Amino acid sequence: MATLAEPQAGSALDDFRAEVRSFLEANFPPSLKGKGNALASVEGPTRETPEMTAWRKAMGERGWGTPTWPKEYGGGGLSKAEARVLADEMARVGAWNPIGGMGVMMFGPTLLEYGSEEQKREHIPGITMGEVRWCQGYSEPNAGSDLANLQTFAADAGDHYVVNGQKTWTSGGQWADKCFCLVRTDKSDKHKGISFLLIDMTAPGVEVKPIKMISGMSPFCETFFTDVKVPKENLVGQEGQGWTIGKRLLQHERTNLSGGGSRLQMSGPSLADLAKKFVGEEDGKIADRDLRARIAKWEMDWRAFQLTAMRVMAESKAAGGVSEVSSILKTIGTKLGQERSELIIEIEGLQGLGWEGEGYSQEELNNVRAWLFGKATTIYGGSTEVQNNIIAKRILGMLDHQ
Amino acid sequence: MAVLSEEQTMLRDMARDWTSNESPVNAWRKVRDADDGAGFDASVYGEMAQMGWSGIVVPEAYGGSDFGWLSLGLVIEELGKTVTASPLAASALAASAIALGGSDEQKQKWLPGIASGEIVATLAVDEGPRHDPDAIKASVSGGKLSGAKAFVAEGDSAGLFVVAAADGLYLVAGDAAGVSRSRRHLTDFRSHAEVSFDSADADKLAGGGDDLLGKVLDRARVLAAAEMLGMAGQAFETTLAYLKQRVQFGQVLATFQALQHRMANLYSDIELMRSAVEAGLAAIDSGGDTRQAAILAKVKANEVGHLMSREMVQLHGGIGMTDEYDAGFYLKRMRVLEAMWGNTAALRDRFATLNGY
Ligand SMILES: Cc1cc2nc3c(=O)[nH]c(=O)nc-3n(C[C@H](O)[C@H](O)[C@H](O)COP(=O)(O)OP(=O)(O)OC[C@H]3O[C@@H](n4cnc5c(N)ncnc54)[C@H](O)[C@@H]3O)c2cc1C
Numbered sequence: 001m002a003t004l005a006e007p008q009a010g011s012a013l014d015d016f017r018a019e020v021r022s023f024l025e026a027n028f029p030p031s032l033k034g035k036g037n038a039l040a041s042v043e044g045p046t047r048e049t050p051e052m053t054a055w056r057k058a059m060g061e062r063g064w065g066t067p068t069w070p071k072e073y074g075g076g077g078l079s080k081a082e083a084r085v086l087a088d089e090m091a092r093v094g095a096w097n098p099i100g101g102m103g104v105m106m107f108g109p110t111l112l113e114y115g116s117e118e119q120k121r122e123h124i125p126g127i128t129m130g131e132v133r134w135c136q137g138y139s140e141p142n143a144g145s146d147l148a149n150l151q152t153f154a155a156d157a158g159d160h161y162v163v164n165g166q167k168t169w170t171s172g173g174q175w176a177d178k179c180f181c182l183v184r185t186d187k188s189d190k191h192k193g194i195s196f197l198l199i200d201m202t203a204p205g206v207e208v209k210p211i212k213m214i215s216g217m218s219p220f221c222e223t224f225f226t227d228v229k230v231p232k233e234n235l236v237g238q239e240g241q242g243w244t245i246g247k248r249l250l251q252h253e254r255t256n257l258s259g260g261g262s263r264l265q266m267s268g269p270s271l272a273d274l275a276k277k278f279v280g281e282e283d284g285k286i287a288d289r290d291l292r293a294r295i296a297k298w299e300m301d302w303r304a305f306q307l308t309a310m311r312v313m314a315e316s317k318a319a320g321g322v323s324e325v326s327s328i329l330k331t332i333g334t335k336l337g338q339e340r341s342e343l344i345i346e347i348e349g350l351q352g353l354g355w356e357g358e359g360y361s362q363e364e365l366n367n368v369r370a371w372l373f374g375k376a377t378t379i380y381g382g383s384t385e386v387q388n389n390i391i392a393k394r395i396l397g398m399l400d401h402q
Numbered sequence: 403m404a405v406l407s408e409e410q411t412m413l414r415d416m417a418r419d420w421t422s423n424e425s426p427v428n429a430w431r432k433v434r435d436a437d438d439g440a441g442f443d444a445s446v447y448g449e450m451a452q453m454g455w456s457g458i459v460v461p462e463a464y465g466g467s468d469f470g471w472l473s474l475g476l477v478i479e480e481l482g483k484t485v486t487a488s489p490l491a492a493s494a495l496a497a498s499a500i501a502l503g504g505s506d507e508q509k510q511k512w513l514p515g516i517a518s519g520e521i522v523a524t525l526a527v528d529e530g531p532r533h534d535p536d537a538i539k540a541s542v543s544g545g546k547l548s549g550a551k552a553f554v555a556e557g558d559s560a561g562l563f564v565v566a567a568a569d570g571l572y573l574v575a576g577d578a579a580g581v582s583r584s585r586r587h588l589t590d591f592r593s594h595a596e597v598s599f600d601s602a603d604a605d606k607l608a609g610g611g612d613d614l615l616g617k618v619l620d621r622a623r624v625l626a627a628a629e630m631l632g633m634a635g636q637a638f639e640t641t642l643a644y645l646k647q648r649v650q651f652g653q654v655l656a657t658f659q660a661l662q663h664r665m666a667n668l669y670s671d672i673e674l675m676r677s678a679v680e681a682g683l684a685a686i687d688s689g690g691d692t693r694q695a696a697i698l699a700k701v702k703a704n705e706v707g708h709l710m711s712r713e714m715v716q717l718h719g720g721i722g723m724t725d726e727y728d729a730g731f732y733l734k735r736m737r738v739l740e741a742m743w744g745n746t747a748a749l750r751d752r753f754a755t756l757n758g759y
Binding site: 144145149168212213214278279288294342349351353359372379384385 | 747
């Protein structure tokens with residue numbers, strides 16, 4: 001009966017909710033509540049306790065670490081509505097997704113779109129189980145913003161390629177099992193000469209050298225390839241199609257990065273509570289009026305940003321394509337993330353600038369690292385300047401002056 | 403650039419030669435990597451003292467050169483350019499408190515040692531992580547001082563503290579009974595100790611008028627601003643040089659108008675910052691009311707220094723995020739100076755109050 005369709009859908013979701021609840025009850029140990037680490041992907045493999053391993057396996061086997069990916073490759077096969085229920089229920093009990101990293105955020109979705117059947121069967125399950133770590137081999141010393149200038153060369157040697165060259169800023173390179181790479185297969189055309197290749201980080205001739213960052217962490221590397229043999233099966237799409245596939249992957253990267261700010265926002269106390277603690281109150285208001293006004297401004301900017309993200313989603317769903325407004329999400333989301341960090345540092349005074357040792361809470365020390373590391377968010381994944389160029393040229397139709 | 407006397411020009415040039423030859427950023431990197439509590443190289447401070455810098459604001463009668471604040475500011479600015487660590491600013495501030503408020507006996511006892519660089523002296527004012535001179539609780543009774551001071555610059559090595567108590571400023575020797583210190587490690591890797599005073603012998607600075615602390619804090623604000631000016635100016639120069647040589651899209655970055663205008667704005671901002679800092683220094687030398695000039699200097703330094711240190715990282719791209727490169731030093735030290743002696747919000751509020759609105 002048609003009239004029952006709605007309630008049925010509702011009750012199906014209710015059933016699903018019950019299923020999620022009992023799964024969480026059986027598998028999520030309350031001792032892990034809130035222990036998810038937002039910086040895990042840049043800090044490298046945090047030592048996994050047996051409890052954490054069990055939690056990761058439970059989520060991986062169910063496919064719920066990648067809830068909307070197809071079931072046949074190890075994903076959860078959930079609808080968007082179901083995925084939302086899962087997220088809500090997890091948030092309710094303080095559970096976190098133990099499966100992440102570049103494989104989930106960028107590579108998986110791209111391979112699902114462009115990969116061959118064999119490639120999907122080979123690579124996706126390792127990602128959905130959180131067992132195989134991927135890194136991104138895009139940037140080179142002379143190919144940063146101008147990514148298409150990359151020179152790492154993959155020479156055709158019959159059934160395999162021989163790769164030579166250098167990548168840089170390879171996040172997590174020292175911990176990765178595999179690397180999705182942009183390489184040059186043809187020197188005669190800047191864009192059409194690029195191919196998308198999967199390289200095993202343990203292959204002979206691959207070498208990584210970690211680089212220390214201003215935050216004190218060493219999450220990225222220089223990666224060197226010397227006569228590395230890569231089987232032809234590891235080419236994704238066609239030879240010369242790498243630029244198209246690589247850009248698609250960057251869209252996933254940017255979408256995830258703009259969301260990064262929202263995760264930041266949800267953890268820890270609000271700016272207002274922090275300010276009341278450090279600056280004090282007068283009649284229930286933050287004692288420093290200038291700071292109070294700037295916190296209010298930040299909160300309003302943040303809400304406008306969230307509304308925009310929701311509007312973009314709704315619009316693209318209705319139109320069946322990406323909204324042009326989505327191009328600004330990365331630039332604004334990362335800017336607001338940085339502003340929030342700067343405000344925290346300011347509110348806490350010198351206490352907010354602790355490096356290590358006595359006198360600081362773990363949260364204060366984390367905030368300092370997050371402040372410094374956060375400066376990268378407007379640089380990687382397409383810097384703010386380059387994003388603005390794209391907005392000006394592609395959306396606004398403003399031309400190059402030459 | 404302010405119009406300098408011949409002596410000041412010579413002093414500035416000497417400081418410039420010395421920092422660029424003897425104390426480039428790499429020298430700071432070594433101190434940072436050594437990571438000891440003092441946060442500076444004592445032999446390097448000895449060299450500075452030899453050149454007479456530790457006595458620049460000390461009266462001649464007590465072993466200094468009485469060269470004045472503009473002169474000291476020129477030196478501090480040069481040191482800021484290469485983020486050279488030294489207790490020069492802290493010692494000068496303590497010396498100025500003694501020169502302004504001390505008896506002849508107190509001056510005789512402490513100033514020559516500060517001027518010669520043998521004694522590192524410092525101010526101990528704030529009791530929490532935010533600058534708030536109205537909230538001082540440390541107190542003295544029967545010549546004994548009790549209280550705790552937070553984030554005291556050079557507090558790890560100081561041989562003399564000028565301590566702000568509820569009823570004025572006091573001198574407490576670093577080795578006095580009842581003084582204990584513990585290191586507070588900040589991102590800038592300089593010395594910021596927590597110092598507690600438990601019935602320590604304290605000697606009041608009885609002169610200098612009602613607002614001795616206020617006058618000293620004005621000097622502290624202006625000196626911090628001078629260091630920030632050096633840092634911002636160098637951050638700008640380094641960034642400009644980088645943009646002129648880094649090639650992307652087959653062109654040097656400096657050809658992109660989006661970056662040209664950013665740099666043009668920063669250049670203009672730094673000019674405003676320079677005027678405000680030099681006016682602050684000159685106001686102290688002229689002996690008049692320094693309150694507004696000091697606030698202006700520190701607020702401009704806070705605003706422009708903040709922006710410039712962020713832009714330095716951003717405009718360098720990935721390389722700006724690496725520890726191997728210098729940008730991080732400017733970012734980390736700038737935020738510490740920004741928080742010291744009054745952040746922008748607090749000082750704006752004070753400025754409005756001083757102007758009756
Ligand atoms: C923390 C971090 C992690 C990273 N992880 C990875 C990774 O895992 N894999 C990977 O391949 N890469 C990674 N990157 C590299 C990143 O993608 C590059 O840093 C980025 O593309 C910028 O390139 P660049 O560093 O060479 O800067 P440059 O291209 O040299 O840019 C320098 C400055 O000039 C600006 N600029 C450049 N061109 C223009 C223009 N036409 N108009 C206006 N302004 C311009 C830039 O925005 C920037 O501010 C990472 C970077 C960081 C900081």
